[in-house]
Amino acid sequence: MFINFFFNLKSRGVPVSLHEWITLHYALTMNLNDSSLTSFYNIARAILVKNEIFFDRYDMAFLDTFGGIETTDEMLEQILAGLKKVKELHLSEEEKKQIEQLNLDEVLKNFEEQLKQGHYKNHVGGNKAIGTGGRSTQGAWGYNPAGIRIGQGESRHRSAVQIAEKRTFRNYSSDITLDTRQMRVALSHLRSLLPIGTGEKLDLKKTIDETCKNAGEIELVWQTKEKKSSKVMLMMDVGGSMTPFSELVERLFSAASSQISKFKHFYFHNCFYQDLWTDMERNQSIATMEMIKSEDSDYKVIIVGDAEMAPSELTWVNGAIDYWYHNDTPGVVWMQRIKEKFTDVIWVNPLPKRNWQYVHSIRMVRDIFPMFELTLDGLDEGVKFLMTGKCGLYNKK
Amino acid sequence: MNYFKGTEDYVISKDLRDNVNVSIALQRPLIVKGEPGTGKTLLAHSIAKGLGKKLIIWNIKSTTKAQEGLYLYDTVQRLNDARFGDNDISDIKQYIKMGKLGEAFASEEQLVLLIDEIDKADIEFPNDLLNEIDEMSFYIPETKETIKAKNRPIVIITSNSEKELPDPFLRRCIFHYIEFPEQELMEEIVHVHFPKIEKKLLREALKKFYWIREFDMLRKKPSTSELIDWLQALILGGISEKDVEKEIPFLGTLLKKKEDIDIVQKTGKTHYAYNTSMRTRDVY
Incomplete structure (x- = not known):
């Protein structure tokens, strides 16, 4: 069953x-x-x-x-705990006879009844729950008539x-949104992006060479092979609706950056245009075109943002949310350029997936980039996609 | 049959004790996971002590290979001996050096084997040990010998979940996740270390300790070992519970990062404000 x-x-x-x-x-x-x-x-x-x-x-x-x-777990535990406290029984012959007459079902039933009535909660000294003179089932069952405590040593179980x-x-649970406590775990999911470490191997040819030169004295030559690590680029939406997430995401990746040797990060607000900021306060910037030209195309790009904006911010010239910022190329074109430049790009969204379909701009961004939830599961899938080009949701080929 | 009841100097929850006994009875390795400082490594020491068995510790590093745990064939030594003719080099056996796992298998009596921080090693590491852990035996091709455990060792494996362990490996193990102890259990643990500590001081200190642990923004949360250090400092400093109530003395023993200390000190002044401001809020 x-x-x-x-x-x-x-x-x-x-x-x-x-x-x-x-x-x-x-x-x-x-x-x-x-x-x-x-x-x-x-x-x-x-x-x-x-x-x-x-x-x-x-x-x-x-x-x-x-x-x-x-x-009967709880009951059993209380009975056992109570029994442990029994040191010696003072039973008269008459009582012993009574015990033999009782059947177990009756005893249990009685006990359970009294348990329900809460007789055992504060029982010190004899009251009617634990019978005086050994008449009640409890008395007969071996509890000292003078009053034994049952269930008072509080059970933690x-x-x-x-x-x-x-x-x-x-x-x-892995499908809830990341909080700080889980960052460490999330980081471990990014480990597959990290270098695997060095391998040591005996260089046979050089060893023989060196040994010969050394007049037969053995000289071992080892060669170290460092496995290649990935290059990771993080582009992050800051400001506005992303503010609650920004520090979280920032710390997640700053921890990662200490372990990934080639790590770049840029910031944008809602959508990227001709400038990308290099600091969170958005004071210093570089030209997006420059970045696209100068960086290698084998960076694994992770874009973090809620992609929640007015569609005009994506599609219009001068559509940027910042009134004083003029962009002569619509954001969606910049997105296309990034996508064409880098082979592996994913978009990680801190909003729950169930909300994605109701936001027009998210649907538009999803048409360009594969989008993953910022949860352990989502991040895992995303990293898998970055590394292999396919995962449960998307397949590049 | 071996039945582990716990030892005096190690406070153990009932669940964990049950799981230890299940793993002994089923002869499967027990994987223990949990926050740092929850006593994962000490568990193996306690089991060895409680059952009166010898403990072998295999510390895993990022460069550890599975083969090292079984045996090492010291070819360089043999080569050297061949040149100087000190030993009989046809006897390969003397150049086979047992690793920790091999040692545990080859032993006459039953041992406790601790494989510490298995997640430090390469991802493939646990998979390389699958068969050896399953059958508790391995074959040495150099001497055409099979080492088989006469008494299957009690294997305890600890992991900090830095890497995910492979499924086939996990399938062969018993798993226990040590939660951070709650206040009651923590009191017991402290009593093991300081049997004579004042009750009021301990209450107050623990209240502060768990309050600090509530901070989500901490880079490193204080663990049991830090609490013990802190209490030691409080006792040695002759701090009374009233002082602990007012402020947190020796904060440096609890928190190891400057940023963390700043956060706690800042919010410590506005005692109840931390609840709303410091936690990450679910805005949607």
Whole structure:
């Protein structure tokens, strides 16, 4: 019956393989979960899910499958905790006889009832929950009639379904927009753009040469081969609607720039025209035409912007949002020029993808550049596209 | 059967302890991921101590190759010996040096093997170890020998998620993500280090500590080890909880970047303002 869980996980995009599913069953046959749903929740997650970004989806799948299930986990824990505190039992012969007469179902039922009524919450000393004189089921079941505390040493553990309901891992999910906490992870997605490091190899010919010259004394010659790193160019929209994102994006890439040796960055506002700014305050600029002429065409270009503007800013002469700025060539032409110059260009948009189709200018920009969301998933796809020329959404060929 | 209960000097959550035991029972490596300073590496030490087993640590660097973990064939030494005739060079065995993984396999008793920071290495690194980790054996072509683990070692692997690990590798492992400890658990952890710390001081210090961690703009968030250092400084400096309430003494022990210290100091004055101004807001 709980194969549903497997399919539930699958349908939510958690990459679970049959291999792991079988491993889980090994664990269950060994009863590693102590027949408890809470432990099962934890263990199944450890075996099935290998990345914290899927924990949230796991929670949802778990809720779907086991949401309605009743567990005795919490109760059991409280009973056990209570039992631990029992040091010695003072039972009379009569009481012992009573114990033997009781059946377990009755005891449990009684216990559960009293648990619901909250008798255990603040129980110090004998009251009616824990019977005096050993008459009640609890007394008979071995709780010291003088008054044992049950469930007072607060339990930090919650039942599995409650844990899943809390969805603490929502923030780790990969399809939410990047916040600063995730920048490090996002950076790691850019790693495929970084140099892979040096390789060391024995230069056999030179070694023989040197050894001969050295009169037979062995002289090893190593050659280092540095693998090529990518050249990355970042063009970023600053000001206006991008202000909330600017610092975030800036820091993301400034961290990257320390590791990518050939890293260039430029700024623009809404759309680029004949000038590109080299600082965020937009004081210093270079001519776009100069940039296009002088830079190599094998730069991997990442443009970050919300592409949200009036269509006129793209299509009109003098359409720039800045009133005093006169552009004799429409922005869309500049975009085309950038696209023609560089082989690999992507546009990364911090706006959620579901909004893209409602904004005319975004649709226009998407016609020119492949556009990706500024999320971990989106960035991943984008980088993949930059490196290989194809990904799930776009294919250059 | 081995059952890990935890050790006195290492506070462990129930979930993690369960997962350690699952990994021991299923004989699969346990991958531990989490923020720096959440005690990933210490876990292996604690397991070794708790189970009374020897610990072998294999520290991974960016240049580490999978082969190094298995064995090294010291050809240069053999070449040297061939020229000076010190040793019997037909005996290749003496030039085979076991790596950390090989050492763990070849050992008579069961060991705990810690592969530290596996994500530091090349992306292909974990894939190169797939078969060895799966079957706990490898073949040395030079001596035509197969090294097979008599007792499968307990393997703990830590990762800082700098690189994604390949799926086939992950499929063979048990995974645990250590969350940053909540205040209650943190109190326990602190008590291990400072059994005699004043309760009020600790409360106040932790309040400040978690407040600082709330800042989204920090370049490096303070972790457990920094908290321990800070508390040490507070105790040695004889700071009372009232002082901690008013300001944050020895901020430099918690934050290591000047920008971070500036941010905290600036907002520290307007105590409650941080909530709206410092967080990145979702504007849409």
